[in-house]
Amino acid sequence: MGDSLHDQFAHVPERISGLVDLAYNLWWSWNAEARILFKQVNQQAWKASVHNPVRMLREIPVEFLNRAAENPAYLHRYDIVMRRFKRYMTANGTWFSQEFPDQPRLAIAYFSAEYGLHHSLPFYAGGLGFLAGDHLKEASDLGLPMVAVGFMYSQGYLHQHINPDGWQEGITEPVDRTAAPITRVLDASGEDLVVRVPHIDPPIYVGVWKVQVGKVPLYLLDTDIPCNDAHNRGISSRLYTGDLEQRLRQEIVLGIGGRKVLHTLGIEYSAVHLNEGHPAFALLERIRERVEGGMDFEEAFREVRATSIFTTHTPVPAGHDVFPVDLIDRYFRTYYPSLGIDRTRFLQLGVHPENPGAGFNMTAFALRASAHHNGVSCANGTVTRQMWNCLWPEMPETMVPIDHVTNGVHLPTWLNHRVKDLYDRYIGPTSPDWLSEHDDPAVWELIDEVPDDELWDVHLHLKGKLIHRIRERERIKWATHSRGTSNPAAEGAFLNPSVLTIGFARRFSTYKRAHLIFEDLDRLKRILNNPWYPVQIVFAGKAHPNDNDGKRVLQMIYRYAQQPEFGGRIAFVEDYGEQVAQYLVHGVDVWLNNPLPPMEASGTSGMKASLNGVLNLSILDGWWIEGYNGRNGWAFGEAATDREARNTVDAAAIYDLLEKEVVPLYYDRSIDDIPHGWVKMMKESIKSNAPRFSSRRMVKEYATRYYPSFLAAAGAAYARTPAAESRRLPTWGPRVQGTGADDPSSP
Numbered sequence: 001m002g003d004s005l006h007d008q009f010a011h012v013p014e015r016i017s018g019l020v021d022l023a024y025n026l027w028w029s030w031n032a033e034a035r036i037l038f039k040q041v042n043q044q045a046w047k048a049s050v051h052n053p054v055r056m057l058r059e060i061p062v063e064f065l066n067r068a069a070e071n072p073a074y075l076h077r078y079d080i081v082m083r084r085f086k087r088y089m090t091a092n093g094t095w096f097s098q099e100f101p102d103q104p105r106l107a108i109a110y111f112s113a114e115y116g117l118h119h120s121l122p123f124y125a126g127g128l129g130f131l132a133g134d135h136l137k138e139a140s141d142l143g144l145p146m147v148a149v150g151f152m153y154s155q156g157y158l159h160q161h162i163n164p165d166g167w168q169e170g171i172t173e174p175v176d177r178t179a180a181p182i183t184r185v186l187d188a189s190g191e192d193l194v195v196r197v198p199h200i201d202p203p204i205y206v207g208v209w210k211v212q213v214g215k216v217p218l219y220l221l222d223t224d225i226p227c228n229d230a231h232n233r234g235i236s237s238r239l240y241t242g243d244l245e246q247r248l249r250q251e252i253v254l255g256i257g258g259r260k261v262l263h264t265l266g267i268e269y270s271a272v273h274l275n276e277g278h279p280a281f282a283l284l285e286r287i288r289e290r291v292e293g294g295m296d297f298e299e300a301f302r303e304v305r306a307t308s309i310f311t312t313h314t315p316v317p318a319g320h321d322v323f324p325v326d327l328i329d330r331y332f333r334t335y336y337p338s339l340g341i342d343r344t345r346f347l348q349l350g351v352h353p354e355n356p357g358a359g360f361n362m363t364a365f366a367l368r369a370s371a372h373h374n375g376v377s378c379a380n381g382t383v384t385r386q387m388w389n390c391l392w393p394e395m396p397e398t399m400v401p402i403d404h405v406t407n408g409v410h411l412p413t414w415l416n417h418r419v420k421d422l423y424d425r426y427i428g429p430t431s432p433d434w435l436s437e438h439d440d441p442a443v444w445e446l447i448d449e450v451p452d453d454e455l456w457d458v459h460l461h462l463k464g465k466l467i468h469r470i471r472e473r474e475r476i477k478w479a480t481h482s483r484g485t486s487n488p489a490a491e492g493a494f495l496n497p498s499v500l501t502i503g504f505a506r507r508f509s510t511y512k513r514a515h516l517i518f519e520d521l522d523r524l525k526r527i528l529n530n531p532w533y534p535v536q537i538v539f540a541g542k543a544h545p546n547d548n549d550g551k552r553v554l555q556m557i558y559r560y561a562q563q564p565e566f567g568g569r570i571a572f573v574e575d576y577g578e579q580v581a582q583y584l585v586h587g588v589d590v591w592l593n594n595p596l597p598p599m600e601a602s603g604t605s606g607m608k609a610s611l612n613g614v615l616n617l618s619i620l621d622g623w624w625i626e627g628y629n630g631r632n633g634w635a636f637g638e639a640a641t642d643r644e645a646r647n648t649v650d651a652a653a654i655y656d657l658l659e660k661e662v663v664p665l666y667y668d669r670s671i672d673d674i675p676h677g678w679v680k681m682m683k684e685s686i687k688s689n690a691p692r693f694s695s696r697r698m699v700k701e702y703a704t705r706y707y708p709s710f711l712a713a714a715g716a717a718y719a720r721t722p723a724a725e726s727r728r729l730p731t732w733g734p735r736v737q738g739t740g741a742d743d744p745s746s747p
């Protein structure tokens with residue numbers, strides 16, 4: 001961490017100045033003892049900062065810091081946590097170093113248009129971002145040499161406000177850069193680093209920020225800098241702009257600019273992992289770098305291809321970016337010759353064989369320019385092979401070279417700390433390293449040791465916390481807004497912690513079918529209002545700002561929630577994000593998921609829920625096809641029906657399951673008031689899902705499957721590089737990994 005940062009926090013007493021380093025490394029976000037360290041300085045300040053240590057350290061009265069620095073009990077804890085942090089950052093005995101001993105530490109550059117890491121960094125829209133965020137955290141835990149590139153969106157993603165009529169109003173709040181755990185990357189002379197996106201005309205410049213995700217640095221590109229004109233400054237203002245030209249410019253900046261930034265930071269040789277097609281131009285830039293070094297295009301293309309992996313999620317053609325040829329011409333006319341090819345050859349790279357006139361298809365290009373491609377669940381792999389068979393017309397569909405690596409979630413991020421404490425108590429004695437071995441199913445057999453009443457008590461505590469929090473938010477809203485602008489019933493004021501609680505939270509894309517459970521209103525009312533066995537549903541989620549269909553679905557639900565006939569048992573929680581998600585996946589009883597198959601590429605929120613003992617009631621699509629085993633939750637939707645009948649059939653299946661299985665099991669209490677059958681299913685769900693749908697399993701799978709071939713391909717490339725370049729090889733790893741003085745970004 002640079003001294004300039006410590007200068008900004010000169011008010012933090014020397015004795016505890018490590019808090020500054022800790023605040024600027026997201027490691028604290030997945031280590032409860034580090035969070036507690038901030039909280040213990042002052043609870044109210046921690047709360048007021050919305051659990052953001054950087055903001056807290058900036059805003060807290062100095063006397064609290066001084067008091068902590070003089071408190072022996074606090075200092076004792078501080079020293080322990082700082083030691084652990086240091087050990088984590090410098091550890092050699094990682095999974096990666098054991099798996100790939102004596103190999104050059106070839107960095108993997110991970111590119112993604114969004115990252116879901118923590119709510120203080122609102123640079124995500126949904127699942128794609130959380131997948132990327134969890135991937136980085138896990139790569140850090142496993143010691144994988146990774147460096148990541150994304151955007152510093154100056155407006156963040158929208159904050160959602162629901163007006164009294166149930167209509168979503170997006171509020172954009174500029175990200176407060178001084179209060180986020182990000183630092184400016186400086187150049188050698190100590191000025192803000194500015195990089196020009198190469199060979200793109202008219203020129204675009206980017207500034208760079210860094211987020212330290214454990215050992216993995218994430219570089220965020222920022223076009224909102226003085227040397228850009230207003231149009232260029234807006235490139236990185238928000239996620240996924242609907243303006244096609246601006247969108248192309250975003251992807252140019254992310255891919256080509258991102259690659260150039262890595263180059264400037266001295267991270268020259270690396271394999272590349274693309275999360276979706278948005279950053280695919282990074283591969284072009286890798287090719288250009290080689291052509292510039294004297295290679296011919298075809299050879300450069302082969303070399304780049306061999307060390308690139310492309311993860312695709314989107315199961316519908318309309319979801320892939322296609323840029324019209326005239327737009328491509330406008331920005332790339334000076335780029336074609338720099339690749340050593342003509343315009344025709346360039347455009348061929350992005351042609352969709354079934355729609356050649358449409359323009360430059362980012363997915364088609366990414367598939368051509370990477371040797372390894374994968375979907376994100378078994379079913380998604382199948383759909384993707386079907387969709388892209390046209391690129392390998394000579395092959396039968398099953399042979400299309402698109403793999404799958406099923407998604408997983410970062411367990412230390414999504415497992416509630418109280419649940420973790422429980423696992424520590426009962427798994428720990430037999431398997432002390434259970435947390436680092438959590439992708440081993442054998443560890444989880446020990447869940448049976450947890451007494452039913454203890455698991456149930458923790459669950460009830462988390463459910464109480466969720467409901468308390470929803471009501472408290474509503475109370476504040478009610479008290480601070482004039483009457484009539486708040487709808488207490490619709491926003492959860494009547495939620496009851498003893499009632500079976502279903503959670504439904506995700507982006508309000510129409511394919512997610514948030515409205516499905518409202519197919520038969522009378523039947524739903526009967527289920528919710530059953531006097532002996534009541535049920536309540538908590539909804540949350542944002543519609544994309546341009547998606548009026550999604551907003552209409554949201555409004556419909558909000559209006560139902562206001563109707564007394566639904567008994568106050570439907571609630572809509574505003575502003576779904578990382579923090580609301582944490583409360584929901586820890587605290588509801590059942591996680592409902594009913595997208596239109598086969599649209600759910602994987603789905604990850606159900607995985608988060610299952611770690612914490614929340615049961616999945618889900619359609620058989622995405623991950624649940626692999627996860628469901630008949631004993632660990634409920635499934636429906638196996639029968640293929642035509643699209644017209646699908647809603648009716650699927651909704652009826654949900655009602656049937658609720659009436660016949662879910663509700664009776666939940667309310668079947670023994671004399672101790674514990675639903676032992678339910679708890680048994682919770683244990684089965686934890687045991688079967690936690691090891692398999694963990695990002696530890698996922699990242700290991702990516703690494704063991706692709707890393708050896710990266711090394712082989714890169715090895716061949718090294719053999720050809722000039723001696724001067726080769727001599728730099730051994731330093732790549734440490735330079736990328738560096739967190740202090742050896743870090744290229746903190747000169």
Ligand SMILES: *Cc1c(COP(=O)(O)O)cnc(C)c1O
Pocket residue numbers: 125126127128130505506507576577578581582602603604605606608
């Ligand atoms: C996990 C997560 C998602 C992705 O959930 P899906 O089940 O894949 O839709 C979206 N938003 C937030 C805030 C999340 O935490």
